[in-house]
Amino acid sequence: MYYVPDGTLKCGYYECPKCKEKFLDVSVKEIIPCPYCEDETDYEIGPDEDLNNLQSDAKLIQVLEGEDVEKMDTLLSLAITGGNYDWI
Numbered sequence: 001m002y003y004v005p006d007g008t009l010k011c012g013y014y015e016c017p018k019c020k021e022k023f024l025d026v027s028v029k030e031i032i033p034c035p036y037c038e039d040e041t042d043y044e045i046g047p048d049e050d051l052n053n054l055q056s057d058a059k060l061i062q063v064l065e066g067e068d069v070e071k072m073d074t075l076l077s078l079a080i081t082g083g084n085y086d087w088i
């Protein structure tokens with residue numbers, strides 16, 4: 001498992017409208033802060049940039065349960081690690 005711990009029975013499938021990242025998270029909320037955008041904006045931007053942060057929130061696309069959690073986790077991990085070796 002890449003995004004969520006082994007044995008996760010329920011998780012959310014999210015897409016960030018800003019950076020187009022798709023990922024899984026153990027939380028199942030309508031909107032969560034995008035971890036990828038947060039990484040980018042961490043430096044040089046103070047805590048009073050909350051308005052910008054609103055746009056980097058990832059939206060819940062689907063709630064995954066049971067076997068679907070592991071299937072989607074594998075699928076997304078492959079999409080990231082497969083064929084993207086240029087940066088190594």
Ligand SMILES: [Zn+2]
Pocket residue numbers: 016017018019020021034035036037038056
């Ligand atoms: Zn993002």
